[in-house]
Amino acid sequence: MARIPTEFRALAEVEIHMIALLAVLHVVSSIPTLGSLAKEVGGARIEVESLAKGYQDPHFVEAKPSLMLVLNRADLLLHVGLELEIGWLPPLVLGSRNPKIQPGELGNLDCSRSIPVLDVPTTKLDRSMGDIHPQGNPHYWLPPANAKIIAREIAERLQELDPDGRAEYGKNLAAFNKRVDAKTREWAPMTVKLKGVKVATYHKSWSYVSQWLGLQEVGYVEPKPGIPPDPQHLARLITVMKQEGAKLLMMENFYNKSVATLVAEKAGAKLITLPTDVGATPEIKDWFSLVETVLKALSSSV
Amino acid sequence: MKLALFLLAAALPAAAQQADAGTQDDLQKELEKAIRAGSTATPAQGDKAPSAPPEATPGSSGSAPQTLLRGAQSLNPDLSVIVDSVFGYERRAPQFLSGDDPDLGAQGTSHALGFMVQEVELAFSAIVDPYFKGEVYLTIPNLSGLEVEEAFATTTSLPWNLQVKAGSFRSAFGRQNGQHLHLQDFTRRPLINAAFLGADGMRGPGAQVSWLAPLPFFLTLAGEAFSLRSAPADESQVQPLPVASFGADASTRPTLAVEAKAFFPISEAWSLTSGLSFASGRSPGLLLFDGTPAGAGRDSQLYGVDVYLKWKPANVSLGYESLAFQAEAILRHLDSGDGIVGEWDGGGYAQVVAQFARRWFLGVRGDIVGVPSSSVLARTGRLGASLTFQASEFARLRAYLDAERASGTSGLLPQAQPQWAPAAFLQLEYSMGAHGAHPY
Numbered sequence: 085m086a087r088i089p090t091e092f093r094a095l096a097e098v099e100i101h102m103i104a105l106l107a108v109l110h111v112v113s114s115i116p117t118l119g120s121l122a123k124e125v126g127g128a129r130i131e132v133e134s135l136a137k138g139y140q141d142p143h144f145v146e147a148k149p150s151l152m153l154v155l156n157r158a159d160l161l162l163h164v165g166l167e168l169e170i171g172w173l174p175p176l177v178l179g180s181r182n183p184k185i186q187p188g189e190l191g192n193l194d195c196s197r198s199i200p201v202l203d204v205p206t207t208k209l210d211r212s213m214g215d216i217h218p219q220g221n222p223h224y225w226l227p228p229a230n231a232k233i234i235a236r237e238i239a240e241r242l243q244e245l246d247p248d249g250r251a252e253y254g255k256n257l258a259a260f261n262k263r264v265d266a267k268t269r270e271w272a273p274m275t276v277k278l279k280g281v282k283v284a285t286y287h288k289s290w291s292y293v294s295q296w297l298g299l300q301e302v303g304y305v306e307p308k309p310g311i312p313p314d315p316q317h318l319a320r321l322i323t324v325m326k327q328e329g330a331k332l333l334m335m336e337n338f339y340n341k342s343v344a345t346l347v348a349e350k351a352g353a354k355l356i357t358l359p360t361d362v363g364a365t366p367e368i369k370d371w372f373s374l375v376e377t378v379l380k381a382l383s384s385s386v
Numbered sequence: 387m388k389l390a391l392f393l394l395a396a397a398l399p400a401a402a403q404q405a406d407a408g409t410q411d412d413l414q415k416e417l418e419k420a421i422r423a424g425s426t427a428t429p430a431q432g433d434k435a436p437s438a439p440p441e442a443t444p445g446s447s448g449s450a451p452q453t454l455l456r457g458a459q460s461l462n463p464d465l466s467v468i469v470d471s472v473f474g475y476e477r478r479a480p481q482f483l484s485g486d487d488p489d490l491g492a493q494g495t496s497h498a499l500g501f502m503v504q505e506v507e508l509a510f511s512a513i514v515d516p517y518f519k520g521e522v523y524l525t526i527p528n529l530s531g532l533e534v535e536e537a538f539a540t541t542t543s544l545p546w547n548l549q550v551k552a553g554s555f556r557s558a559f560g561r562q563n564g565q566h567l568h569l570q571d572f573t574r575r576p577l578i579n580a581a582f583l584g585a586d587g588m589r590g591p592g593a594q595v596s597w598l599a600p601l602p603f604f605l606t607l608a609g610e611a612f613s614l615r616s617a618p619a620d621e622s623q624v625q626p627l628p629v630a631s632f633g634a635d636a637s638t639r640p641t642l643a644v645e646a647k648a649f650f651p652i653s654e655a656w657s658l659t660s661g662l663s664f665a666s667g668r669s670p671g672l673l674l675f676d677g678t679p680a681g682a683g684r685d686s687q688l689y690g691v692d693v694y695l696k697w698k699p700a701n702v703s704l705g706y707e708s709l710a711f712q713a714e715a716i717l718r719h720l721d722s723g724d725g726i727v728g729e730w731d732g733g734g735y736a737q738v739v740a741q742f743a744r745r746w747f748l749g750v751r752g753d754i755v756g757v758p759s760s761s762v763l764a765r766t767g768r769l770g771a772s773l774t775f776q777a778s779e780f781a782r783l784r785a786y787l788d789a790e791r792a793s794g795t796s797g798l799l800p801q802a803q804p805q806w807a808p809a810a811f812l813q814l815e816y817s818m819g820a821h822g823a824h825p826y
Contacts, residue, residue, distance in 0.1 A: 147823065150649055153598075153603075156598060173823075178542065310778065
């Protein structure tokens with residue numbers, strides 16, 4: 085496998101353009117992290133490309149026709165599912181004219197299918213609740229347990245698509261799992277420190293991370309998913325954050341900082357902008373560096 | 387059934403493309419042959435097409451508890467309802483009223499002021515089977531009865547980068563013609579819509595074959611045939627419609643169109659979409675004030691060019707601003723016939739829409755038709771502006787102002803009076819139900 089030297093790559097192309105000369109399968113992921121996990125288990129048998137960039141809001145990716153071309157060449161499409169990409173992915177898949185990756189085909193993998201989904205609505209839904217995800221929270225790919233589930237799903241699908249590589253995918257998956265376990269142990273001092281820490285977040289997208297680390301979410305800058313905050317809501321949030329002693333406000337780095345900065349300042353908390361995807365910054369090249377960056381940022385703030 | 391058989395036959399080589407290389411190919415061919423032989427031997431082959439293994443089997447990891455949490459599964463189509471309601475004023479009846487423009491009922495030279503539900507749209511869509519996606523859009527424009535805006539199936543599994551659309555649908559001619567009302571940035575459609583493509587745009591029963599070229603950049607080519615029906619424009623009406631370009635010969639010859647669309651990602655934020663379109667059919671002409679027909683049965687051709695230039699940063703970390711420029715121009719040739727010489731007319735529009743805050747969009751559009759003018763199309767210009775407040779993904783409020791000026795005359799039509807016709811609208815647009823995707 086050959087890598088194009090970093091200096092020749094445009095910043096935008098940075099995350100997972102790995103050229104694999106031996107590649108058998110061309111895998112396209114909706115978000116870079118899924119592609120990165122696929123690379124862990126696919127190794128040299130696959131080449132990986134992502135539709136969205138790691139510094140983009142995965143809810144709102146422009147459905148540029150050039151992405152249809154990327155999908156046109158795909159053997160396998162990996163997507164987050166739970167309607168995260170509903171605003172942009174379906175027309176791209178249809179427009180790709182690629183029979184292999186249409187919904188229901190082997191080349192179309194909804195990576196959420198074995199994830200223990202959080203925030204599944206329990207009452208009758210309507211959009212007065214904001215732009216909600218009726219099937220539950222789709223921001224699930226950061227905790228190690230979920231990364232292992234995703235990697236396993238991808239490995240199984242790769243084995244179905246490329247039976248010649250069965251053993252290799254199995255071996256890579258085992259190695260990945262081992263590395264995740266080792267890293268989890270290495271991260272333990274940071275994760276222990278975060279247990280029980282009270283936080284506010286911008287969008288309700290940290291549920292899985294909070295569950296993993298034992299963070300206590302006391303409130304959200306968005307009054308409802310996708311609805312911009314109004315002053316009354318922010319005033320209430322600031323009060324709650326002060327009462328609860330929440331010292332951290334977590335926000336993805338693709339959102340606008342202006343409102344969150346003000347809230348953090350008034351509540352006497354610290355605003356931390358965090359990456360949520362591989363490629364969010366040029367240094368974040370795989371799932372491990374992604375999670376490590378998040379953990380370091382959080383643990384150094386408490 | 388014939389189509390199904392054709393597609394079945396076509397889908398097999400597509401499935402065969404999954405073969406990796408070398409020896410696999412021979413095996414694939416053998417299997418393909420066996421399947422094909424099997425399908426021609428079976429009488430009900432159209433209903434039982436072979437397909438790839440479905441994904442709907444539960445997660446192989448034995449995660450059964452999940453399935454109950456995911457909510458009730460339904461095989462009903464996704465359903466949404468989109469409503470546009472307006473309050474507005476217009477000084478006189480507009481000359482080029484599109485079917486889904488707000489119609490306040492201004493008669494001739496008298497003004498109108500009042501409310502209207504510009505459109506109620508019912509949208510249904512679902513994947514039909516492993517070979518088709520189905521979409522149906524019913525519309526009630528201006529509370530005037532249910533119409534089929536579109537009802538078509540799109541293939542999902544054809545080989546060689548082909549896609550077929552069949553049913554009744556909007557033509558891919560130009561840019562705005564293919565878009566539904568709720569994708570427009572202005573309350574009224576551009577003048578060229580009613581002037582050249584038809585009051586309801588170029589849409590109707592037909593079929594389309596499109597091909598995605600295997601090039602390093604995005605290029606699609608499409609060919610379409612429609613059975614369009616249009617009556618002669620009746621000039622004795624208080625609100626005469628423009629002369630239709632096509633639709634005089636629905637029962638004998640389809641209206642044909644071809645389109646090329648290309649996309650260039652100039653940079654991460656900037657991109658350019660551009661298209662060339664051509665359509666050919668026969669014009670039904672018009673009925674003059676005394677009821678005599680004129681210009682009926684002339685062959686007509688439309689030549690269109692469109693560009694869409696957009697600037698939108700990859701994320702909103704530095705602000706919510708974005709900018710889009712869109713322009714289209716159409717030239718029409720009407721052949722000689724019915725005592726009128728062959729002639730050209732044309733028109734176009736250009737618009738800029740700027741997002742200047744998270745929820746705010748400001749748009750300006752200039753329209754002109756009758757450049758050049760012809761015996762059936764006089765020169766008319768219009769300048770419009772819209773200010774849109776997007777409350778959420780599902781609702782927006784829009785203020786729209788425009789002023790139309792009928793500046794020229796044509797051989798067969800009188801000049802509209804009064805020449806200047808300002809109009810103003812407040813529009814509320816909202817959608818209920820399934821979350822639609824945003825086409826580029």
